Amino acid sequence: MNSRDWPLRSKLTALVVAPVAALLALWIFATTLALGPALDLLAGRTLLTGLGLPGDRLVLDLQQERRLSVAQLAGERELPALRDQRLRTDRAVTELRRRAGLRDLRDATDDLLDARLDRLLTALEALPAGRRFIDQRQVDRAGGHGLYTGMLDAAFQTFAAMSVAPDVDLTRQARALNLLGQSRELLSQADALVAGALAAGRFAPGEHARLVQTVGNQRYAATLAVTDLPYLVRSNFQQLSEGPDFVRLRRLQEELMVADRSGRPPVDETAWRSTHDAVQRQLRDFELAEAAALTDRSVPVAVGILVRLAAAGLLGLVAVVISLTVAWRVGRSLVQRLTGVRTAALDLAERRLPDVVARLRRGEPVDVAREAPPLEFGADEIGQVGHAFSVAQATAVRSAVDEAALRHGLNEVFLNIARRSQGLVHRQLALLDRMERRTEDPAELAELFQVDHLATRMRRHAEDLVILAGATPGRGWRNPVAVLDVIRGAISEVESYARVDIVAVQPAAVVGRAVGDVIHLLSELIENATSFSPPHTRVQVRGERVPNGYVVEVTDQCLGMTPEAIEETNRRLASAPEFDPSESARLGHFVVARLAARHGVRTQVRASAQGGLTAVVLLPVAVVTAQPARPPTRGVDGVGAGRMAKVTKLNTAPRSRPAGRGVREPNAAPSVVPLSSARPAPTEAPIGPDGLPRRIRQRGPVRPVRRSTPGEPSARTPEQVRAAMAALQAGTARGRQAATRPPQQPTARPPGGPAGAVDAPTLPTGSPVDEPTTELPRLSPVETTVETVTGTGKDA
Numbered sequence: 001m002n003s004r005d006w007p008l009r010s011k012l013t014a015l016v017v018a019p020v021a022a023l024l025a026l027w028i029f030a031t032t033l034a035l036g037p038a039l040d041l042l043a044g045r046t047l048l049t050g051l052g053l054p055g056d057r058l059v060l061d062l063q064q065e066r067r068l069s070v071a072q073l074a075g076e077r078e079l080p081a082l083r084d085q086r087l088r089t090d091r092a093v094t095e096l097r098r099r100a101g102l103r104d105l106r107d108a109t110d111d112l113l114d115a116r117l118d119r120l121l122t123a124l125e126a127l128p129a130g131r132r133f134i135d136q137r138q139v140d141r142a143g144g145h146g147l148y149t150g151m152l153d154a155a156f157q158t159f160a161a162m163s164v165a166p167d168v169d170l171t172r173q174a175r176a177l178n179l180l181g182q183s184r185e186l187l188s189q190a191d192a193l194v195a196g197a198l199a200a201g202r203f204a205p206g207e208h209a210r211l212v213q214t215v216g217n218q219r220y221a222a223t224l225a226v227t228d229l230p231y232l233v234r235s236n237f238q239q240l241s242e243g244p245d246f247v248r249l250r251r252l253q254e255e256l257m258v259a260d261r262s263g264r265p266p267v268d269e270t271a272w273r274s275t276h277d278a279v280q281r282q283l284r285d286f287e288l289a290e291a292a293a294l295t296d297r298s299v300p301v302a303v304g305i306l307v308r309l310a311a312a313g314l315l316g317l318v319a320v321v322i323s324l325t326v327a328w329r330v331g332r333s334l335v336q337r338l339t340g341v342r343t344a345a346l347d348l349a350e351r352r353l354p355d356v357v358a359r360l361r362r363g364e365p366v367d368v369a370r371e372a373p374p375l376e377f378g379a380d381e382i383g384q385v386g387h388a389f390s391v392a393q394a395t396a397v398r399s400a401v402d403e404a405a406l407r408h409g410l411n412e413v414f415l416n417i418a419r420r421s422q423g424l425v426h427r428q429l430a431l432l433d434r435m436e437r438r439t440e441d442p443a444e445l446a447e448l449f450q451v452d453h454l455a456t457r458m459r460r461h462a463e464d465l466v467i468l469a470g471a472t473p474g475r476g477w478r479n480p481v482a483v484l485d486v487i488r489g490a491i492s493e494v495e496s497y498a499r500v501d502i503v504a505v506q507p508a509a510v511v512g513r514a515v516g517d518v519i520h521l522l523s524e525l526i527e528n529a530t531s532f533s534p535p536h537t538r539v540q541v542r543g544e545r546v547p548n549g550y551v552v553e554v555t556d557q558c559l560g561m562t563p564e565a566i567e568e569t570n571r572r573l574a575s576a577p578e579f580d581p582s583e584s585a586r587l588g589h590f591v592v593a594r595l596a597a598r599h600g601v602r603t604q605v606r607a608s609a610q611g612g613l614t615a616v617v618l619l620p621v622a623v624v625t626a627q628p629a630r631p632p633t634r635g636v637d638g639v640g641a642g643r644m645a646k647v648t649k650l651n652t653a654p655r656s657r658p659a660g661r662g663v664r665e666p667n668a669a670p671s672v673v674p675l676s677s678a679r680p681a682p683t684e685a686p687i688g689p690d691g692l693p694r695r696i697r698q699r700g701p702v703r704p705v706r707r708s709t710p711g712e713p714s715a716r717t718p719e720q721v722r723a724a725m726a727a728l729q730a731g732t733a734r735g736r737q738a739a740t741r742p743p744q745q746p747t748a749r750p751p752g753g754p755a756g757a758v759d760a761p762t763l764p765t766g767s768p769v770d771e772p773t774t775e776l777p778r779l780s781p782v783e784t785t786v787e788t789v790t791g792t793g794k795d796a
Contacts, residue, residue, distance in 0.1 A: 016327035027316035050105040058092040063188040066148035074199035113161040176228035186218035208261040245278040360404030418465035477512035490522035496530040505543040514623040529556035557612040
């Protein structure tokens with residue numbers, strides 16, 4: 001049995017219980033040893049009335065039946081007295097069996113008495129068969145005599161087992177009375193032999209010698225029994241034995257012992273019968289009286305034993321109680337002090353130290369002396385352990401303070417670097433936007449679009465650092481943005497954007513304060529879907545309005561994950577844990593969890609029915625609103641144009657501009673044709689997979705610009721030219737001012753956002769999800785090119 005891992009209380013309990021249990025066991029053993037004899041003495045009256053008196057009655061009836069049976073075997077006829085005596089014997093046997101079956105009697109007997117009583121009852125079962133042998137004269141006088149003598153011997157052996165008492169004097173007196181009863185049994189055996197000789201008129205061979213031996217044994221047993229009796233009882237017996245009946249019986253015995261062995265016994269049958277019966281009756285009365293007196297004398301002895309037992313038991317109980325009290329007090333003191341040390345350790349590890357770390361992360365000041373007070377547990381070994389732990393906890397709190405300061409400093413460094421990178425990326429995107437507007441070469445413009453896309457992804461990764469540092473990204477929107485535009489903005493920040501399909505998106509909008517975070521969250525999930533699925537597969541995005549918000553599903557065709565991995569991923573997405581640098585491969589999960597916690601968004605990954613995985617994003621009602629109405633865009637013909645399918649700038653071509661600034665050929669067709677109800681002309685752009693027209697890059701050389709002759713009338717009025725030039729000049733000034741503007745600092749989250757929210761990156765420059773804070777210079781309707789869905793969305 002390994003007790004090394006036992007609790008301290010169990011060890012102390014075992015240490016105390018073992019000796020106390022041994023002491024208690026000794027006390028119980030001693031009490032039992034003393035109590036048993038006392039109970040045996042008190043049970044003496046039960047044995048006398050329940051077994052002694054019925055047994056003596058049975059012995060007397062068996063002795064009478066033995067004498068009559070021997071007399072009948074000696075004569076020629078049956079004796080009516082034998083039949084009556086058998087009835088009396090049967091009643092005595094029945095009464096003894098009834099008494100032997102009582103529970104009170106069995107409880108008062110020991111094992112030896114139980115065994116001998118059962119042996120007596122078994123011997124009595126042979127009585128009916130012996131009677132049949134006697135009635136059928138299948139046995140002689142000696143056989144009949146031996147049948148009853150065996151049963152009587154079993155009865156006296158049972159009486160001998162009753163003579164054992166805890167007290168020595170009482171035991172000696174009980175055995176003396178039992179021996180006196182055996183002397184009376186020998187006298188009855190001699191009476192049976194004489195009765196048979198008188199009935200037959202002579203002694204049978206060997207019968208005289210047996211008579212002489214029996215009389216001698218009877219006198220010896222009587223003398224030996226009287227010797228062990230108390231003086232007063234011995235005196236009474238001597239007076240009884242000197243009575244006339246005893247003297248007459250001894251004279252008749254002497255005459256029988258000296259008589260001729262082959263002749264008739266020289267005694268009168270009537271004189272022998274009367275004298276023998278009188279002596280038997282007096283001896284029986286003397287035995288019963290002395291047995292009752294002996295039982296009465298055993299009661300004071302039993303009471304004395306019980307008094308001594310009570311005193312010894314009380315002293316033993318007091319010793320046990322004192323031992324338990326001392327052990328309990330000492331053990332409780334040790335347990336309380338050690339429990340105090342354990343409680344202090346657990347309190348530091350589970351409550352105070354985490355609380356100190358949390359406060360340090362919130363930037364609150366921490367007093368080491370107050371948070372780690374010294375522990376006082378005395379000057380012994382336990383106190384020394386407490387002092388050592390006090391030093392350890394002070395060191396732990398101080399280390400936590402130092403580590404928190406170090407982490408705060410590192411976070412500030414990383415945040416500063418991320419802010420600088422973020423500002424540079426914003427300036428780079430603004431510069432790229434101006435370069436794209438000035439570029440006329442299609443190949444050069446396509447490369448600028450690729451750089452623009454890479455810069456957009458760089459901005460998202462820079463904002464990842466800001467989010468993990470616990471700060472807020474600098475992008476935000478004032479007005480709600482359509483969910484479709486939010487999804488497109490998220491796709492535009494993914495490397496493999498061309499593999500992403502928008503299947504079905506129900507109309508809805510995201511409130512402005514959550515647009516940037518939702519775009520960043522969806523872009524992380526779409527990035528995972530494209531990264532962990534085969535390159536030739538497609539990633540599908542769908543959105544649906546539900547009663548408790550809006551659901552966006554991102555489904556890929558990857559190899560899938562085990563149920564355990566899915567459960568672990570969902571736990572990480574739902575709990576917004578602290579970022580662990582050792583799990584940098586799951587950086588997107590930490591970002592998604594923090595963004596989701598900021599706005600109460602629920603994100604879950606589950607297995608897809610078509611294979612692969614599906615990431616389900618549930619936007620709560622607080623961040624979902626009705627989709628705002630889109631302002632119409634004028635086309636070439638001046639009518640309202642439809643929406644243009646544009647996910648990124650990489651699948652678009654530059655606008656076709658005339659060679660002369662502000663001059664356009666009258667027959668030149670625009671490179672982008674707005675959607676309208678009319679059937680498209682052959683020169684219109686092709687229809688994309690989503691059912692919307694897409695601009696295509698011009699592959700051929702730029703057609704020669706037709707110069708206007710001075711004689712041709714101008715297509716524009718002077719007022720239109722003046723307005724166009726004024727707008728161009730104003731737009732150029734605003735562009736230069738935006739290029740030289742310092743990086744925009746992060747804006748605080750608008751009130752009303754969900755608790756615990758964190759910031760996320762927003763759309764790339766030129767993403768069509770918000771209204772611009774400033775309008776670009778508008779050209780004339782002929783030069784207008786529709787590039788976005790609702791306008792040129794800029795970072796607010």
